[in-house]
Amino acid sequence: xxxxxxxxxxxxxxxxxxxxxxxxxxxxxxxxxxxxxxxxxxxxxxxxxxxxxxxxxxxxxxxxxxxxxxxxxxxxxxxxxxxxxxxxxxxxxxxxxxxxxxxxxxxxxxxxxxxxxxxxxxxxxxxxxxxxxxxxxxxxxxxxxxxxxxxxxxxxxxxxxxxxxxxxxxxxxxxxxxxxxxxxxxxxxxxxxxxxxxxxxxxxxxxxxxxxxxxx
Numbered sequence: 320x321x322x323x324x325x326x327x328x329x330x331x332x333x334x335x336x337x338x339x340x341x342x343x344x345x346x347x348x349x350x351x352x353x354x355x356x357x358x359x360x361x362x363x364x365x366x367x368x369x370x371x372x373x374x375x376x377x378x379x380x381x382x383x384x385x386x387x388x389x390x391x392x393x394x395x396x397x398x399x400x401x402x403x404x405x406x407x408x409x410x411x412x413x414x415x416x417x418x419x420x421x422x423x424x425x426x427x428x429x430x431x432x433x434x435x436x437x438x439x440x441x442x443x444x445x446x447x448x449x450x451x452x453x454x455x456x457x458x459x460x461x462x463x464x465x466x467x468x469x470x471x472x473x474x475x476x477x478x479x480x481x482x483x484x485x486x487x488x489x490x491x492x493x494x495x496x497x498x499x500x501x502x503x504x505x506x507x508x509x510x511x512x513x514x515x516x517x518x519x520x521x522x523x524x525x526x527x528x529x530x531x532x533x534x535x
Contacts, residue, residue, distance in 0.1 A: 400434045400500045407490035408483075414493075420458035421445070422485070422492040423478060427469035429531070430484040434491065436529030439504035441495035443533065446508050507533035 398406075413419045424444050429437045447453040447460045454460050462473050469476060478485055494500050503526040504510070510533045511517050522534040 398499075400438060400494070403494050403499055404434055404487055404490045407493055408486050413489060417457045418489070418492050418496060420456075420461050420475075421496065422488040423475045424457075424461045424467060425491050426478060426485055426488040427476070428467065429529070430488060432529035432531065434487070435503060436531055437488065437491045438495055438500060438502045439507060439526070439528045439531065439533055440510065441491055442502045442504050443507050443510055445495060446506065450508065503528055504533035506535045509534040 413422070421441055421444055425437050425441055429440045432440075444457055444460050448455060448457050454463055461467055462470055464473075495502075507525050509519065509522060510531045513527070513530055513532060519534070525533045525535055527533070
């Protein structure tokens, strides 16, 4: 589930052109030294550090040209969610209204949950916005009537922004929006607390994370 920004798409496309030109040489005899250089250059152009990491990772591929049928294999995500949150916690900041709304939903719905549970809540909001069945914006999804109980008259309650819980919520929102970590509830559209028994029908249970159960 990639949610690349325009900058990410431009950087990835530029790097793809560089690599494609190299692969086009006879018998796959390419100079791999050019790939890391291109990746570093593009990474420097990226405004977001995690975006830079993604672009640079495109050059760290395992390559075997002993057979023309082999293609580069990109390494999977390797940083843990804890590491990602720790990396963002010191510099956690709101970039736009959408991230602020998502962080608010994470904060009020799951601030006492493990990080995986907070990421799963974020995934539900993002999936709804992308589904075509709910408002198209994250703020619209969260403020939709009768969806999130913490919303009052279409507004968020006051947030204690100096707390570690808020900083973690901001970090998780950023991680989810940039698709920097995999979630056990990646396709979830609904969730409820374990102590609640809603009369839902026709849903598929995906995962139980922390105090919540997630469905699609």
